[in-house]
Amino acid sequence: MQFLYTAWTVKHKPESTVEIVGNTLAIKALRDWLQSWEKGVPKKRAAFLHGPPGVGKTVTVEALAHELQMELVEKNASDYRTEDAINRFAGLASQYGSLFGGKRIVLLDELDGLMGNADKGGVKAITNIVKTARSPIVLIANNAFNPRFRTLRSYCILIEFKKPSASTILKNLQRICEREGIQPEENVLKFIAQRAEGDVRSAVNDFQALAQGKKQLTYDDVSWLAHRDRQDSIFNVIKLIIYGRTSLGAKKALDMAAVDLDMLFEWIYENVPAHSMDALAMADVYRGRIRASQDWSFMRYVVDYMTAGVAMARQNSKVSGWVPFRFPSRIMMLSRSKAERAMRKNIGLKIRRKCHISVSRASKEVLPYLRIIFKNNTPMAAGIAKWLDLDSEMVEYIVGSKAKTGAITAFLS
Amino acid sequence: MSFEMWAEKYRPKQLCDMVDQKTIVERLKSFAQSKNVPHCIFAGPPGTGKTTAALCLARDLYGEDYREHLMELNASDERGINVVRETVKTFARSRSIGEIPFKILILDEADNMTSDAQQALRRTMERYTGTCRFIMCANYSGKIIEPIQSRCAPFRFSFLPREEHDTYIKHIAERENVKLLSDGLEAIFEVCGGDLRKAINTLQASASMNKPVDSLLVYSVTGKASPYDVQKMLTLAINGDFLGARKQLRDMIQKYGVAGVDIIRQIHKEIFKAEIPEPWKIKLVAITGEIDFRLVEGSDEEVQLSALLARIVEAGSEIKKGK
Numbered sequence: 074m075q076f077l078y079t080a081w082t083v084k085h086k087p088e089s090t091v092e093i094v095g096n097t098l099a100i101k102a103l104r105d106w107l108q109s110w111e112k113g114v115p116k117k118r119a120a121f122l123h124g125p126p127g128v129g130k131t132v133t134v135e136a137l138a139h140e141l142q143m144e145l146v147e148k149n150a151s152d153y154r155t156e157d158a159i160n161r162f163a164g165l166a167s168q169y170g171s172l173f174g175g176k177r178i179v180l181l182d183e184l185d186g187l188m189g190n191a192d193k194g195g196v197k198a199i200t201n202i203v204k205t206a207r208s209p210i211v212l213i214a215n216n217a218f219n220p221r222f223r224t225l226r227s228y229c230i231l232i233e234f235k236k237p238s239a240s241t242i243l244k245n246l247q248r249i250c251e252r253e254g255i256q257p258e259e260n261v262l263k264f265i266a267q268r269a270e271g272d273v274r275s276a277v278n279d280f281q282a283l284a285q286g287k288k289q290l291t292y293d294d295v296s297w298l299a300h301r302d303r304q305d306s307i308f309n310v311i312k313l314i315i316y317g318r319t320s321l322g323a324k325k326a327l328d329m330a331a332v333d334l335d336m337l338f339e340w341i342y343e344n345v346p347a348h349s350m351d352a353l354a355m356a357d358v359y360r361g362r363i364r365a366s367q368d369w370s371f372m373r374y375v376v377d378y379m380t381a382g383v384a385m386a387r388q389n390s391k392v393s394g395w396v397p398f399r400f401p402s403r404i405m406m407l408s409r410s411k412a413e414r415a416m417r418k419n420i421g422l423k424i425r426r427k428c429h430i431s432v433s434r435a436s437k438e439v440l441p442y443l444r445i446i447f448k449n450n451t452p453m454a455a456g457i458a459k460w461l462d463l464d465s466e467m468v469e470y471i472v473g474s475k476a477k478t479g480a481i482t483a484f485l486s
Numbered sequence: 487m488s489f490e491m492w493a494e495k496y497r498p499k500q501l502c503d504m505v506d507q508k509t510i511v512e513r514l515k516s517f518a519q520s521k522n523v524p525h526c527i528f529a530g531p532p533g534t535g536k537t538t539a540a541l542c543l544a545r546d547l548y549g550e551d552y553r554e555h556l557m558e559l560n561a562s563d564e565r566g567i568n569v570v571r572e573t574v575k576t577f578a579r580s581r582s583i584g585e586i587p588f589k590i591l592i593l594d595e596a597d598n599m600t601s602d603a604q605q606a607l608r609r610t611m612e613r614y615t616g617t618c619r620f621i622m623c624a625n626y627s628g629k630i631i632e633p634i635q636s637r638c639a640p641f642r643f644s645f646l647p648r649e650e651h652d653t654y655i656k657h658i659a660e661r662e663n664v665k666l667l668s669d670g671l672e673a674i675f676e677v678c679g680g681d682l683r684k685a686i687n688t689l690q691a692s693a694s695m696n697k698p699v700d701s702l703l704v705y706s707v708t709g710k711a712s713p714y715d716v717q718k719m720l721t722l723a724i725n726g727d728f729l730g731a732r733k734q735l736r737d738m739i740q741k742y743g744v745a746g747v748d749i750i751r752q753i754h755k756e757i758f759k760a761e762i763p764e765p766w767k768i769k770l771v772a773i774t775g776e777i778d779f780r781l782v783e784g785s786d787e788e789v790q791l792s793a794l795l796a797r798i799v800e801a802g803s804e805i806k807k808g809k
Contacts, residue, residue, distance in 0.1 A: 342789060342792070346728075347728035347795075347796040347799045347800070348796065348800070350728075350792055350793045350795075350796035350797075351793055351796065351797070353789065353793070354777075354780075354785075354789055354790055354792070354793030357780075357785050357786045357789045357790065358780055358783070358785050358790075360785070360786070361780070361783050361784045361785040361786075362783075364784060365783065365784060403736065403740075403788065413741070425560065425563070427491065427494055428491060428493065428494055429537045429541070429558065429594065430537075430560075430594075430683075431560040431561075431562035431563050431594065431595050431598075432560075432562070432563050433562050433563070433745075434532075434562065434595075437744070438532075438683070438684065438687070439491075439687065441710070442687040442688070442690065442691040442707075444710075445691040445694065445707055445710055446690065446691050446694040449694045449695050449696075450694035450695070450696065452489060453487065453489045453690075453694050455489065456488070456489015456490055457489060457490060457491060459489075460489070460490040460491065461491075
């Protein structure tokens, strides 16, 4: 697919702790604890990092492993949920030194995923591993104070990661700007940083969505962000729909959407791959039927087609890399071209008065010729402008340049 | 060179100025002489003189102040039923002052009127025949409802034949001191196909470049003047660039205000010319028909046409597999 790029969250991931924004105290605490292993196994054999999403918990562990030259064995707990599975890998990883004789860190990420009855015993298995660990174990969760973790907590040092301030996020965005060679307008980055509400990852994602492939970034390019709720959610919703594996999953994504159905339709339409277009068109057909019949019970078919229909039309389920979902540009064009349509209509009315032709045909059949004449022949343009009684704004719309407009109006007076 | 729209400057003023549509003009002249006009339908393709004939007839009937006895409405702009109820009725029922007891209402592009509006019109026509005569101009008389057709005298306008077209364009070129080469003239006819308004506009736009008008100039002008390039869009789609094709579509609809039905008509024409596997052609026609119907039903133009493009992308990938 042509729109796959590397995610900037990966491409510009901090390689050392110096590049990580904010949370300096937490980073220092983790570093001290990791270094204490050199003097023998400390009292608490695991560090429990907790804090809101996107503040740099995982990145910190990765950067420290790199700096301290330790091997990182990383597992995502949402993938290894049962007691058996956890024992298999974590037990192994913590008992022995690394292949190269060096130290190793065992990272268990996203512990919040270990919930519900299906994962019964999972936390207990982790607790047991921690009790007997020979290598440092790092646990990560958004909420360490979940009652499930009560026993586990007592064997860990707790390190809290906080949301970095907007100004620290700003620094991170500036670093990416330099590396990508983007020149943003002054308030653009500030705006994105503020909107992220402390979530560095979503700020970078947002920034990529807006800036990918651009060299300049103006405030107009980003101001639409203000019109929607947390950007994170809409990107996720679309991802769940376009790359959904089950019909039900795609349908459920709708509940997460913080935008109305028409807006969501535009988001999907903007980002839909060609092979899912049929399903989306059917959703639109039902929208038309609702308009015609005023029977809103058809809405369920609109919903089915635009979620499950789009998801099931997918040909391959693999999503590699990062898909830069685009903002529905049709909406921007619509608002921008509203003024343009009004202008076209007004010129059409002027033409109609003289040429016995409807406004729509005037703009389709006469306006294109006027454009050519106005661009190439100033005296003739002036004559026609006078004859049609066009004002200078109309002339400028037709000729498309200020200089030529000046020449034409000068010719008139 | 004069600096107004030549299509208007050289629009015939009286019936005797009209060089083409001879049989029609003769009948209209007899209407003017007898000072009686029935309701009429002028049907025919664009640029063949329907509106001109109606205006000339009015001038011949009423003389120079014909404007006082005439109303020109364009159904594409005011096609709702309310316009018929209000505007048309008000005009139709008031009596004309002067020798001729009736006024004339020219309803241009009447085939764009909704059938409801046409139904309403039918009673108005009947009721106020004494005070108002209707001339309905339309591209397709078939789109005018049967009851109205039966109340009107039909006139069929056809495209100008080559010689009359050439005489007319050459005449304008001479009067405007434009150097028109013979291959330029040929190109104009080829591109405009006898649509005189388009031909004159093309001539004027070409002349505005202050160069001798040859075929190359004409083609470059008409290329620039057609705001939409359906062929380019289809080529992109066949080559698998869905987003590129959609961008093209979006520009046509939003930047240039091209109607979805016009685009679909063009696509339909191109399907059989396109280089796609034979079995796909009729498949695409089936889809085009379906999409066309959806547009009539009131679905979103851009979304539906995108779906059509997606299917063309699919056809395109079939070709690649075939090779």
